[in-house]
Amino acid sequence: MTHEHFKHLLLRVVDGVATEREREEFTAHIRSCDECRREYGEFKNLEEFMSAVKLKDLSEDARSAYWRLLYNRLERGIGWILLSLGAILLLGFGGFMLIREFITDPTVSVVLKIGVCAVLAGFIVLLVSVLKERLFVRKYDKYSKEVKL
Amino acid sequence: MVDMNTADAEAISLTVAGDKEAFAVIVARYTERAYRMALYILGSEQDAMDLSQDAFIRAYRNLKRFDVSRPFFPWFATILRNLCYNFLRRRKRKQAYNIEDFQIAAPSLSSSAPSSPSSGITVETKIALNRALSELSPQDREIIGKFYFEQLSYREIATELGIPIGTVMSRLYYARRHLKDRMLKGER
Numbered sequence: 001m002t003h004e005h006f007k008h009l010l011l012r013v014v015d016g017v018a019t020e021r022e023r024e025e026f027t028a029h030i031r032s033c034d035e036c037r038r039e040y041g042e043f044k045n046l047e048e049f050m051s052a053v054k055l056k057d058l059s060e061d062a063r064s065a066y067w068r069l070l071y072n073r074l075e076r077g078i079g080w081i082l083l084s085l086g087a088i089l090l091l092g093f094g095g096f097m098l099i100r101e102f103i104t105d106p107t108v109s110v111v112l113k114i115g116v117c118a119v120l121a122g123f124i125v126l127l128v129s130v131l132k133e134r135l136f137v138r139k140y141d142k143y144s145k146e147v148k149l
Numbered sequence: 150m151v152d153m154n155t156a157d158a159e160a161i162s163l164t165v166a167g168d169k170e171a172f173a174v175i176v177a178r179y180t181e182r183a184y185r186m187a188l189y190i191l192g193s194e195q196d197a198m199d200l201s202q203d204a205f206i207r208a209y210r211n212l213k214r215f216d217v218s219r220p221f222f223p224w225f226a227t228i229l230r231n232l233c234y235n236f237l238r239r240r241k242r243k244q245a246y247n248i249e250d251f252q253i254a255a256p257s258l259s260s261s262a263p264s265s266p267s268s269g270i271t272v273e274t275k276i277a278l279n280r281a282l283s284e285l286s287p288q289d290r291e292i293i294g295k296f297y298f299e300q301l302s303y304r305e306i307a308t309e310l311g312i313p314i315g316t317v318m319s320r321l322y323y324a325r326r327h328l329k330d331r332m333l334k335g336e337r
Contacts, residue, residue: 007322008315017303046329050297053278055188058181062198066180067173070202074169074209 006036014043158217165212172212176205179222182299183229189294190233190287200236204229226309230291237287281331289324296321 006029012018013026030037058066099120103113151160151171157178163171183204187197208215208225215224282290295301295309307317 008318011318011322011325042329042333043325046325046332049274049278049332053297055185055294055298058184063177063180066184066198066202067176070176070205071169071173073202073206074172077206077210 010036010040010043014040014047157221161212161215161217161221164209172209175221179225182222183225185294185298186226186229186291187233189291189298190230191237192283192287192290196236200232201229204232207232223309223311227311234287277332281328281334284331285324285327288320289327292317292320292324293328 009018009022009026009029012022018026026040030040099116102108102116151163151168151174155163155171155174157175160171160174164175180201183201184197187201187204188194191197191200204225207228211228215221282293285293292306292310295306301309303314303317303321306321307314310317312320
């Protein structure tokens with residue numbers, strides 16, 4: 001009996017879904033195999049223990065709070081989107097005006113202007129790069145990689 | 150007028166037409182299941198609450214694309230699972246696992262569970278089980294949760310996870326073995 005075959009058979013026997021023939025095959029095997037007999041015993045103990053364990057149900061308070069919070073988030077979603085868009089537009093416009101004034105100011109040195117423009121250009125490149133990465137991850141990430149804690 | 154007897158497909162169609170109360174029916178129907186599924190993967194009550202709500206919000210925003218001739222929960226479960234694993238990937242670097250959050254209720258003495266020495270679960274055993282579950286990988290905890298706590302069959306688990314039954318059995322075998330080994334280690 002291969003290990004792969006045994007583990008499937010063990011599960012079927014422990015879960016009570018094995019056929020009569022499978023049970024006989026399994027019983028015959030564990031009579032002559034100490035390791036498999038021990039593993040079967042441990043699995044049986046686990047089954048007995050786990051069948052007696054229940055997870056706590058959500059309380060009534062938690063259930064009603066759940067929908068209330070969810071509803072609020074649904075309602076506020078569009079508000080946050082509009083607020084964010086408005087803020088981005090205003091900040092963008094304000095920033096543009098500020099930079100235009102700064103660039104056209106003859107009292108500011110050229111070196112300083114180049115420095116500020118370089119910082120801004122770098123910021124824009126980084127922003128676009130991050131946005132591209134986020135969009136790429138969103139499109140292609142299948143979330144199928146294993147996550148180990 | 151929607152109530153808890155309204156079928157998923159009808160409630161979803163009404164929601165798409167703008168009836169938020171219809172979505173409340175869907176949420177009420179699947180709150181417990183969604184919360185638990187997130188709890189199995191995340192192991193944290195607060196995170197399970199937040200992420201399952203996020204999944205409902207995403208589902209709500211994408212309901213127009215949902216095919217109402219198909220069952221709602223497997224589609225929703227995919228959204229929720231993706232959110233949870235994505236969250237864990239980010240959290241991995243930020244926060245250690247909080248084992249205290251994985252709450253387990255001890256069965257009552259009048260439980261219909263088979264009579265055995267393990268039926269009277271002690272506080273120590275509960276702590277050991279909590280710890281053992283917390284030490285499992287999210288994938289192991291998810292399949293253990295579906296099998297033991299939701300009491301789903303191999304076939305139902307296969308449908309929910311979108312994997313063949315043979316893979317379910319194989320994953321269940323290793324998950325239970327990991328759980329058993331950690332429980333035994335905790336007893337020593």
